Amino acid sequence: MKKMFTMMLLLLCAVGMNAQKSKVSDKEIVGTWIMESMQWEGEKVIECGKAKGYTQFKYYGPDGEYACAGIVLKKDGQLVIYPQEYGTYSFKDGWYVEMGRPALKDAVILTDKNTYKGTWFTRHDIWKKVVLPDKVTEYIVNYCKMKDTPDDVQQLIKKHIFK
Numbered sequence: 001m002k003k004m005f006t007m008m009l010l011l012l013c014a015v016g017m018n019a020q021k022s023k024v025s026d027k028e029i030v031g032t033w034i035m036e037s038m039q040w041e042g043e044k045v046i047e048c049g050k051a052k053g054y055t056q057f058k059y060y061g062p063d064g065e066y067a068c069a070g071i072v073l074k075k076d077g078q079l080v081i082y083p084q085e086y087g088t089y090s091f092k093d094g095w096y097v098e099m100g101r102p103a104l105k106d107a108v109i110l111t112d113k114n115t116y117k118g119t120w121f122t123r124h125d126i127w128k129k130v131v132l133p134d135k136v137t138e139y140i141v142n143y144c145k146m147k148d149t150p151d152d153v154q155q156l157i158k159k160h161i162f163k
Contacts, residue, residue: 024111024113026110028110028113029060029108029116031129031131032057032058032129033060033116034056034058034127035048035055035125038126039123039124040122040123041122041123053072053074054070054071056068057071059137059141064088064090065088065141066086066088066089067086067140067141067144068085069143070082071140081140083143083145085144086145094108096108104119106118106119107119107120114128115127115129
């Protein structure tokens with residue numbers, strides 16, 4: 001009986017250790033993410049969200065679509081969205097690429113299905129996966145698409161505003 005108990009205990013420990021070692025699938029990146037905190041090396045952690053009035057939004061589509069925006073909650077309660085990028089990403093075997101930049105191993109590290117940490121140059125971020133109404137996600141992604149002014153409009157602006 002004692003041997004059987006010991007065997008069961010060892011088996012449970014082994015199963016627990018394997019569960020801890022299991023890797024989160026790269027496909028878990030698909031979805032909408034909100035920055036929880038950021039920290040530049042040697043500085044204090046900056047918490048994001050309502051109390052600070054700032055966060056960032058990232059969308060990773062199942063087909064490689066990528067959008068990034070900053071979101072500011074002004075003191076009067078109004079929001080300002082700053083589109084930062086729209087383009088593509090890939091994430092395979094822990095290697096992350098966005099917007100055609102060089103692949104990085106530490107840019108996205110999925111710690112579980114709802115959290116990732118990452119490093120961009122000397123800034124360390126923590127992101128949380130969120131479920132937003134489709135209307136919100138679509139609006140921000142579409143707004144990010146508008147970030148890059150089309151060439152013909154750029155030429156008109158240069159001609160009529162920057163004469």
